[in-house]
Amino acid sequence: MSVKYSVVERSNPRKPQDPKKFYAQAQGSGEMDFDSMCDDVSNRCTATKADISASISGALITIQQSLRKGEVVRFGDFGSFQIGVRSKGAGTQKDFNTGFIKGARIAFRPGKLLTTMLKTLEYSQVAKLSVKPPVVVKPEA
Numbered sequence: 001m002s003v004k005y006s007v008v009e010r011s012n013p014r015k016p017q018d019p020k021k022f023y024a025q026a027q028g029s030g031e032m033d034f035d036s037m038c039d040d041v042s043n044r045c046t047a048t049k050a051d052i053s054a055s056i057s058g059a060l061i062t063i064q065q066s067l068r069k070g071e072v073v074r075f076g077d078f079g080s081f082q083i084g085v086r087s088k089g090a091g092t093q094k095d096f097n098t099g100f101i102k103g104a105r106i107a108f109r110p111g112k113l114l115t116t117m118l119k120t121l122e123y124s125q126v127a128k129l130s131v132k133p134p135v136v137v138k139p140e141a
Contacts, residue, residue: 003121004029006128027126067106077113081106 004027011020032040038056042049063081066073073081084107090096110118 001122002124004124004126006126008128024123025128027128075111077111079111079114080109082109083107 005024006027007022008025009020009022012018034053034056038049038052041047041052041056047055063073063075067081067083070083075081083104085104086102087096087100088102090100
């Protein structure tokens with residue numbers, strides 16, 4: 001198995017006057033949805049698909065609740081999750097209030113399992129995939 005990539009031409013946004021260069025761009029080669037993941041995991045152990053689905057769903061709810069409380073979630077060798085925020089700056093600490101906060105994001109830091117996997121990837125070049133046009137859903141009359 002290998003990660004598929006295509007080669008694309010891009011300009012440097014910091015130096016738009018410089019000549020464009022060619023870069024690798026990862027190309028997806030399918031998807032793994034929740035149902036398929038539960039099937040796959042249940043085939044690797046003695047737990048049923050329903051057990052796996054319930055366990056993963058429960059873990060996701062627990063992760064969400066912990067993040068909402070501001071906790072760092074350490075998910076073993078997989079990695080950790082933490083809330084990060086973006087804000088405008090205030091002139092003084094006293095002037096700062098929650099209205100300066102513009103949004104939040106989830107920071108993921110891969111653990112040993114994923115960082116080791118990244119070091120052992122193999123790559124294969126493919127043709128650039130065409131961009132699929134957006135699906136337009138027309139309202140029913």
